[in-house]
Amino acid sequence: MDWEERGSPAPTMPEFGTSLLSFQIEHPDPGRVSKLYARLGVVNPSEVRKGDQFCYRALINTPTGVNELN
DSSP: OGGGOOOOOOGGSOOSSSSEEEEEOOOOHHHHHHHHHHHOOOOOOEEEEEOOOOEEEEEEETTTTEEEEE
């Protein structure tokens, strides 16, 4: 995200003991998505895997264990 001049709010947010372990994108044509990222100049893009339909998948480490969001 580009927070522009105001900067990211992350440094002032409370700590809840969570962290992002991984973030992936699933898409029927992962090569197309990767090429788009390259054209846009995305630095360190998320992993793109082949999937039946477009979706995001994140693994979050929490105090009660790892949770998957998709």
